[in-house]
Amino acid sequence: MTPQQADLVEQLIAVGRKAVAAGLVIGSGGNLSAREPGSDACVVTCSGSWLDELRPEDFTLVAIADGAVRDGHPKPSSEAMLHLATYRVRADVNAVIHLHPQTSVLLDALGKPIRLLTIDHAYYVREVRSTPFIQSGTPELAEAGAAAVADGCNCVILGHHGCSVLGETVELAHKRAANLEEAARATLTMLQLGDTTTACPPEYLARVRAGEGSV
Ligand SMILES: [Zn+2]
Numbered sequence: 001m002t003p004q005q006a007d008l009v010e011q012l013i014a015v016g017r018k019a020v021a022a023g024l025v026i027g028s029g030g031n032l033s034a035r036e037p038g039s040d041a042c043v044v045t046c047s048g049s050w051l052d053e054l055r056p057e058d059f060t061l062v063a064i065a066d067g068a069v070r071d072g073h074p075k076p077s078s079e080a081m082l083h084l085a086t087y088r089v090r091a092d093v094n095a096v097i098h099l100h101p102q103t104s105v106l107l108d109a110l111g112k113p114i115r116l117l118t119i120d121h122a123y124y125v126r127e128v129r130s131t132p133f134i135q136s137g138t139p140e141l142a143e144a145g146a147a148a149v150a151d152g153c154n155c156v157i158l159g160h161h162g163c164s165v166l167g168e169t170v171e172l173a174h175k176r177a178a179n180l181e182e183a184a185r186a187t188l189t190m191l192q193l194g195d196t197t198t199a200c201p202p203e204y205l206a207r208v209r210a211g212e213g214s215v
Pocket residue numbers: 029030031079098099100136161162
């Protein structure tokens with residue numbers, strides 16, 4: 001691996017540890033990947049790894065076009081196809097974070113939209129899509145997850161399973177994933193209080209979706 005790829009691995013190791021600590025996933029679920037901008041390969045966590053115990057040797061360098069293993073661990077994650085399909089449709093994306101955030105998945109399964117309440121939710125998440133339940137680790141799930149984000153959306157809930165969250169950088173994808181689950185937790189609290197409508201002011205949401213606004 002190149003020094004740049006080794007640096008991306010270090011960033012993903014930190015994200016895995018923080019994501020488990022924040023309750024965004026139980027350690028043995030989920031997988032992470034990143035690529036150098038413009039590269040035809042990405043680093044992805046290997047099969048069976050625990051996200052809070054990742055080591056550099058737990059990553060595989062795979063070709064984005066066909067999933068061929070180029071370096072590192074010989075067995076990439078069973079969900080690597082989701083990452084590769086996403087990179088193929090999104091040249092602007094350099095990190096894909098697949099986690100199993102409980103509240104996001106719960107609300108989606110109940111048919112309750114995740115509402116963006118704060119300016120952080122709106123700025124980082126912007127929009128949430130979802131796919132129906134599709135067996136994990138299949139080409140069908142990979143294609144559905146990629147199709148859901150092909151037009152620029154960065155957060156998709158995979159029904160009864162988890163999320164796939166994208167970013168131009170590892171840091172941005174991580175912030176998006178954290179804000180997605182925080183928005184879901186806020187939505188659940190609002191529903192428990194009997195509120196079904198409150199959300200971030202629509203004018204602010206329109207501004208961030210147009211590429212403006214800040215937090
Ligand atoms: Zn999963």
